[in-house]
Amino acid sequence: MVLLVSLVGSSAYGQVIEDEIEEEPSRITLPVSKKQIALMADLNTTISLYFINFSFEYLHRNSFVALGFKLTGGYVTDNFYSDNKEFYGAASYIMLFGREKHFFENNLGLLYSPNLVDIPIPTTMIGYRFQPSGKLILRGGIGFPMGLYLGLGVRF
Numbered sequence: 001m002v003l004l005v006s007l008v009g010s011s012a013y014g015q016v017i018e019d020e021i022e023e024e025p026s027r028i029t030l031p032v033s034k035k036q037i038a039l040m041a042d043l044n045t046t047i048s049l050y051f052i053n054f055s056f057e058y059l060h061r062n063s064f065v066a067l068g069f070k071l072t073g074g075y076v077t078d079n080f081y082s083d084n085k086e087f088y089g090a091a092s093y094i095m096l097f098g099r100e101k102h103f104f105e106n107n108l109g110l111l112y113s114p115n116l117v118d119i120p121i122p123t124t125m126i127g128y129r130f131q132p133s134g135k136l137i138l139r140g141g142i143g144f145p146m147g148l149y150l151g152l153g154v155r156f
Contacts (some may be wrong), residue, residue, distance in 0.1 A: 036061055038137055038155040042074075046147035051076045055153075057094060066096035070107060076116065088113035090123050103129040105139065125149065 036059040044051035053074025059066040071092040092109025105127050110120040125147065129139015137153035 009068075015126075018055065035059070036068075036155055038153050040137065040139070040151050040153035041056075042120065042149050042151035044143070044146035044149040046145070049076055049078060049147075051088075051146045051149075053088075055151075059094065059096065061096070064097065064099060066094075066103075070109070071093045072111075076113070086113055086115045088116065091125065092125075101131050101133070103131065105129045105141065107143070111145070121145065131155065133138050 036057075038055075038059070040053065040055040040057065042051070042053050051074060053072050055070050055072040057070045058070060059073040061069035070090075070092040070148040072092070073087070075085040075087045077085045083102070088111055089111055090111040092107040095106045096103040097106075098104055105125070107123070107125040109123050111117075111123040112120040119120060123144060123146070124143055125143030125146065127139055127143075132139050135154045135156070137151070137155055139151040139153070140149060142148055
C-alpha cells in the first residue's frame with residue numbers, strides 16, 4: 001500500500017507538468033526552485049524492532065513540490081538496552097507536496113545492512129511533515145520496513 005501511494009505521487013507530479021505543457025506549448029515556465037538541506041533524527045518502531053537513524057536530505061523546492069534525495073544511516077535493535085545492534089544505510093528519492101508549513105512526504109529507495117539482508121531491499125515511507133517558520137522540522141508516518149516513525153530535524 002505504501003509503495004502504491006509512492007508511485008501514484010510520482011505520477012501525479014508528472015501529470016501536473018504535462019498539463020502545463022499542453023495548456024501553453026509556446027512558453028513553459030516552472031516556479032523558481034529553492035534548495036533546501038535538512039538533517040534529521042528519527043525513531044522508528046515495528047512490533048519487535050526499533051530503528052534509530054540520522055538522515056541528510058537535499059531538496060529542490062518550487063511553490064508546491066520538493067524533489068530530492070535522502071541518505072540515511074542508523075541501527076536497528078530488538079530493544080534499547082540490548083548490545084545487539086545492527087547498522088544499516090539507505091538511499092532514497094524524496095518528494096514533498098504542500099505549501100508553507102504543512103507537507104505530505106513520500107520516500108522511495110533502497111536499504112542495506114550486511115548482517116540483516118543479503119541484498120538491498122526496497123524501502124518506502126509516507127507521512128506528514130510540519131515545518132514551522134524557522135529551521136525546525138517535525139515529521140511522522142509509516143514506512144517499510146521501519147514501521148511507524150517520528151522524527152525531528154533542522155533545515156538550512
